[in-house]
Amino acid sequence: MRVLMLGWEFPPKHIGGLGIASYELSKALSKKGVEIFFVLPGDPGKDYNFLKIISTYVEAVNSPLTPYAGTSMSLNFFNLPREVDNFALGVEKIAKRLIDEGIDLIHAHDWMTFKAGLLAREVLHVPLILHVHSTEIDRSGGNPNPYVYNIEKEGMEKADLVIAVSNFTKKRIVEYYGIPEEKIKVLYNAIEVPKKVKRKKFRSKVVLYLGRFTLQKGPDYFLKAAKKIIQKDPDVTFLMVGEGEMLGEMIEKACRLGITDKVFFTGRVPDVNEFYSIADVYVMPSVSEPFGLTALEALSNKVPVIISKQSGVSEVLSHCLKVDFWDVDDIANKILSVLKYSPLKKMLEENGFTEVKNFSWDKQADKCIEYYKEVIKKIKA
Amino acid sequence: MVSVCFYLHVHQPIRIKKFSIFDIGSGKGYFDEEKNKFYLDRIARKSYIPTNKILLELIKKYDFKVSFSITGVLLEQLEKYAPEVLKSFQDLVDTGNVELVSETYYHSLAWVFSKDEFRRQVKLQEKKLKELFGQKPKIFRNTELIYNDDMGKVVSDMGYKAVMTEGTEKILEWRSPCYVYEASGSNIKLLLKHYRLSDDIAFRFSTPYWNEYPLTADKYASWINATPGNVINIFMDYETFGEHQWKETGIFEFLKHLPREILKNPNNEFVLPSEVIKKFKPVATISVPFLISWADTERDLSAWIGNEMQRTAARELYSLENDVLKTKDKSIISDWRKLQTADHFYYMCTKWFADGDIHKYFNPYESPYEAFISFMNILNDLKNRIRGDSMSKYLENVPDDKVFWCRDGQIFKNLKELLFGLEKMSDETFKFHVSKEKNDFANWIRDVIGDEKLAKDIMKSRTKKSLMKKLSNRIKKLEK
Structure with missing residues (x-):
C-alpha cells in the first residue's frame, strides 16, 4: 500500500504531540509494509530510512514559504494562513509528480494540512483521510478562530474518513462540527516504553507540570493546587515545564500567591526525560485535551499520573488518578495523597507502567491499516 | 437419605464518604448516611422484602428450614432505615425453622490481624443476636468463610459446636464435602460448602452460555438426588435472590419451587446446621494450617489483602487497636470498628483489572486508588481524634x-x-x-x-x- 502523508511537524524538530504521533505512526506503518511519502512544509534536518520525506520548502522553490523553525504556532499566527496556502500549493505540485506512483490514499494530520489534502485528492483521485489530533475548539477554550474552524469543518465534511485521537475528540467533532458519527473512527495514540528508565533523587518531593502554557492545558489550576499543597506540606517543589502565551501571567500569579520559592518555571527544555526522572507525580490538569500523550510518557518513565477527566487519555487509562480540572481541592488532595502514602505511589507507578506497555504503536498501525482498507473499499464501491 | 443444609449470608457494609486530606481535623463524619440509606432501601425492595416473604410461605407450606448469618453492621442499618425488614427477619426466626449463625459483628478481617479484637467482635455479635432475636448461636462462620485450624480452636473455646467454611479441594483433596468433618487440633465440627451446587444458583443461574441454562427447580433437585453423602451444604450470599440475580431472571420462581421439588424424594429433608452435627458423626479429621476463604478461584484472601495498599491500610488500622480502646470513647471505638468491615479493603482490590476490565465488580469508588485515599485520610483523622488534638496542623x-x-x-x-x-x-x-x-x-x-x-x-x-x-x-x- 502506498500512502501520501501530509504533516506539519516532525522530530527531531517538533512542538508537541502531533509531531511525535505522526512520526511514530508512520514508523509503525512502514514496518508493516506501508510505503509512505511524507510531505512536510520544512526540512526536519534528518533522513529517515523508513519513509521518504519530501519538503514543500525544498521542492517548491518558487514559493516564498517560511521554513519550519520550531517556534510556537501562535507566535507567528499572522503568517500561518499564507504558509498553509503555500503548503497546499506545494503539495499539489508534488501530487502531480506522484500520479504514476500508484498512491492508494492520502492521510493528512491536523487542520494545517487539510487544504493540501483536498487539493491532492483532486489530482490523485484517491480517498482522503483527515487525522484530528486536536480541534480549534480544544485549543481556543471554546472561542474558535473562524478561519481555522472553517478549514477544519470544510475539510472534515469533504474527507472520506476522519480519524480522531479519542472518543472525547470524536464527540467534539460530532457536536461542534456536525460531522456524522459513522464517518469518524478512533485511533488512540501510543507510546514505546524506554528500555531503561532513569530515576534520580531530588532534594524534595517533586510535582511536575509539562505542557504548553495555554488556557487549554490548565496551568492556572495547577498553581492554585500548588498553593493549597504548600500550606499543608512545605516540603514540595513544583516544576512547570514549557512555554506559551500564559507563561508570564503564571509567573506573576505565582508571585501573587507567594509561592515562588516552591514553584519553578523552566521554560522550554531540550530533554523532558530529565524532569520525569526526578518527578514524584505528574499532573495534567487540561481543560480540554484531545488525547494527552504526556500522560503515557510520564507512566513509561515510572511517574504516577493525575489526569483531567476532560481528556482522551482518561478513556484508556485505569491505573491513574482522575480529576475534574476545575476541582482544585480534589487535585490538591490527590497530589498530597500520592506524596504521603507510599503504597499508593508505588502501585500507581508499577501498575501504570505495566498498563502503558500495552499501548504499542504496532497495534495502532494494524488498526490504521484496517481503516485504510475500509475506506478504499467504500470508495471503490 | 440426603439432608440439605441451606444457609444464607446477609450483609451490607456501612460505606465511607469521599474524604479528602483537607477534611482531616475538620470534624467531618466518615460514613455516608445518604448513600447507605439509598443502597439499603434498594436492596430491601429488590431482595430482602420479597425473599423473606417467599421464605416465610415456604416454611408454612413445607418442612423447609434455612439458616442465616446477619452481620451486626447490617442489623444496625436495618434498625435505623428499615425496621420493617428487621421485623420480617424476626418473624422468620420465630417460626423455629430458622437458625442464626454467628460471626464477627463488623464483617471484619479481625481474625487475620488481632485475635483479641476477633473475640470481642464475636461477643458483640452474640449480644446483638440475643437482643434482637433471643437466640444464642451455636454455629460459627467467619467473614467470607475465612478459616484455619487455629480459628477452629478459638471458636471452639468460645463454645461453638461447628464452623462453616469452604469445601475446597485445597483442604478436602479427594474427599467429598457432603460429610461432617472434625477440625484438626480441636473437636469442633466442620460444615463444608458444596461449592458446585451452591454456585450453580449463586453465580451461574442466569448465565445464558452455561450449558445447563435455564436452571429449573426440578433439574436442580435431580442433581441433589444424584449426590451421594450425608449432607449437602448450600451456602451463598442472601443477596443472590433479587440483587445478584434479578427478579427478571426467574430466581424467585426457582426459590418458590425448590423445596417442593427437593422434598418430592421422600429420602430428602432440610436441616439446620446444629441438627447436622447432632445427626451425623464426623467421618475424618481435616487439617487447615493456612487461611482459606470462599472467594474467587484462589479461595484465599487476595481480594482483601492481596495488594500493598490493602495490606498497609489494614495494618495501620489494626495498629491503632490499643490506642483506640484506651480512649474508652464510644464513638472513636465504633468508628474504628466500622472501618474494619472487609468491604472497604475489597474496594481497594486491583487484581480484577489486570486485564483492563474495571467494570467486573461493583465499586462505589471511581477506582481502587480513590478507595484507598479516602480510607487513609479517615485513618489519619481518627489518629488525630485518638491523640485528642490535631497536632500535625x-x-x-x-x-x-x-x-x-x-x-x-x-x-x-x-x-x-x-x-x-x-x-x-x-x-x-x-x-x-x-x-x-x-x-x-x-x-x-x-x-x-x-x-x-x-x-x-x-x-x-x-x-x-x-x-x-x-x-x-x-x-x-x-x-x-
Missing part, C-alpha cells in the same frame, strides 16, 4: 498575612522555617525579639501557629540555643 504554613517578619528581613511561614532561620540569625536580632519583657517567637507560636504547649515551653528560653533545641524536639515529635 502545627507544621503547616500560616496564612500569608500572619507570617513572622523577622528584624533581619527573614520571613517565617512555619515552624521549620523558624528553626532554619534561627540558625542564621545574629544574636542581636535574636535579642531584639527575645528579651526579659517579651518573646515574639513564643507569642507567634501561641497566637498564630496555635501550639500552646510549645509556646509555653520556649517562653522562658533566653538563649538561641535552648530555644532551638526545644523547637527542634517539638518538630520531631509533631512529625511522628
Whole structure:
C-alpha cells in the first residue's frame, strides 16, 4: 500500500504531540509494509530510512514559504494562513509528480494540512483521510478562530474518513462540527516504553507540570493546587515545564500567591526525560485535551499520573488518578495523597507502567491499516 | 437419605464518604448516611422484602428450614432505615425453622490481624443476636468463610459446636464435602460448602452460555438426588435472590419451587446446621494450617489483602487497636470498628483489572486508588481524634498575612522555617525579639501557629540555643 502523508511537524524538530504521533505512526506503518511519502512544509534536518520525506520548502522553490523553525504556532499566527496556502500549493505540485506512483490514499494530520489534502485528492483521485489530533475548539477554550474552524469543518465534511485521537475528540467533532458519527473512527495514540528508565533523587518531593502554557492545558489550576499543597506540606517543589502565551501571567500569579520559592518555571527544555526522572507525580490538569500523550510518557518513565477527566487519555487509562480540572481541592488532595502514602505511589507507578506497555504503536498501525482498507473499499464501491 | 443444609449470608457494609486530606481535623463524619440509606432501601425492595416473604410461605407450606448469618453492621442499618425488614427477619426466626449463625459483628478481617479484637467482635455479635432475636448461636462462620485450624480452636473455646467454611479441594483433596468433618487440633465440627451446587444458583443461574441454562427447580433437585453423602451444604450470599440475580431472571420462581421439588424424594429433608452435627458423626479429621476463604478461584484472601495498599491500610488500622480502646470513647471505638468491615479493603482490590476490565465488580469508588485515599485520610483523622488534638496542623504554613517578619528581613511561614532561620540569625536580632519583657517567637507560636504547649515551653528560653533545641524536639515529635 502506498500512502501520501501530509504533516506539519516532525522530530527531531517538533512542538508537541502531533509531531511525535505522526512520526511514530508512520514508523509503525512502514514496518508493516506501508510505503509512505511524507510531505512536510520544512526540512526536519534528518533522513529517515523508513519513509521518504519530501519538503514543500525544498521542492517548491518558487514559493516564498517560511521554513519550519520550531517556534510556537501562535507566535507567528499572522503568517500561518499564507504558509498553509503555500503548503497546499506545494503539495499539489508534488501530487502531480506522484500520479504514476500508484498512491492508494492520502492521510493528512491536523487542520494545517487539510487544504493540501483536498487539493491532492483532486489530482490523485484517491480517498482522503483527515487525522484530528486536536480541534480549534480544544485549543481556543471554546472561542474558535473562524478561519481555522472553517478549514477544519470544510475539510472534515469533504474527507472520506476522519480519524480522531479519542472518543472525547470524536464527540467534539460530532457536536461542534456536525460531522456524522459513522464517518469518524478512533485511533488512540501510543507510546514505546524506554528500555531503561532513569530515576534520580531530588532534594524534595517533586510535582511536575509539562505542557504548553495555554488556557487549554490548565496551568492556572495547577498553581492554585500548588498553593493549597504548600500550606499543608512545605516540603514540595513544583516544576512547570514549557512555554506559551500564559507563561508570564503564571509567573506573576505565582508571585501573587507567594509561592515562588516552591514553584519553578523552566521554560522550554531540550530533554523532558530529565524532569520525569526526578518527578514524584505528574499532573495534567487540561481543560480540554484531545488525547494527552504526556500522560503515557510520564507512566513509561515510572511517574504516577493525575489526569483531567476532560481528556482522551482518561478513556484508556485505569491505573491513574482522575480529576475534574476545575476541582482544585480534589487535585490538591490527590497530589498530597500520592506524596504521603507510599503504597499508593508505588502501585500507581508499577501498575501504570505495566498498563502503558500495552499501548504499542504496532497495534495502532494494524488498526490504521484496517481503516485504510475500509475506506478504499467504500470508495471503490 | 440426603439432608440439605441451606444457609444464607446477609450483609451490607456501612460505606465511607469521599474524604479528602483537607477534611482531616475538620470534624467531618466518615460514613455516608445518604448513600447507605439509598443502597439499603434498594436492596430491601429488590431482595430482602420479597425473599423473606417467599421464605416465610415456604416454611408454612413445607418442612423447609434455612439458616442465616446477619452481620451486626447490617442489623444496625436495618434498625435505623428499615425496621420493617428487621421485623420480617424476626418473624422468620420465630417460626423455629430458622437458625442464626454467628460471626464477627463488623464483617471484619479481625481474625487475620488481632485475635483479641476477633473475640470481642464475636461477643458483640452474640449480644446483638440475643437482643434482637433471643437466640444464642451455636454455629460459627467467619467473614467470607475465612478459616484455619487455629480459628477452629478459638471458636471452639468460645463454645461453638461447628464452623462453616469452604469445601475446597485445597483442604478436602479427594474427599467429598457432603460429610461432617472434625477440625484438626480441636473437636469442633466442620460444615463444608458444596461449592458446585451452591454456585450453580449463586453465580451461574442466569448465565445464558452455561450449558445447563435455564436452571429449573426440578433439574436442580435431580442433581441433589444424584449426590451421594450425608449432607449437602448450600451456602451463598442472601443477596443472590433479587440483587445478584434479578427478579427478571426467574430466581424467585426457582426459590418458590425448590423445596417442593427437593422434598418430592421422600429420602430428602432440610436441616439446620446444629441438627447436622447432632445427626451425623464426623467421618475424618481435616487439617487447615493456612487461611482459606470462599472467594474467587484462589479461595484465599487476595481480594482483601492481596495488594500493598490493602495490606498497609489494614495494618495501620489494626495498629491503632490499643490506642483506640484506651480512649474508652464510644464513638472513636465504633468508628474504628466500622472501618474494619472487609468491604472497604475489597474496594481497594486491583487484581480484577489486570486485564483492563474495571467494570467486573461493583465499586462505589471511581477506582481502587480513590478507595484507598479516602480510607487513609479517615485513618489519619481518627489518629488525630485518638491523640485528642490535631497536632500535625502545627507544621503547616500560616496564612500569608500572619507570617513572622523577622528584624533581619527573614520571613517565617512555619515552624521549620523558624528553626532554619534561627540558625542564621545574629544574636542581636535574636535579642531584639527575645528579651526579659517579651518573646515574639513564643507569642507567634501561641497566637498564630496555635501550639500552646510549645509556646509555653520556649517562653522562658533566653538563649538561641535552648530555644532551638526545644523547637527542634517539638518538630520531631509533631512529625511522628
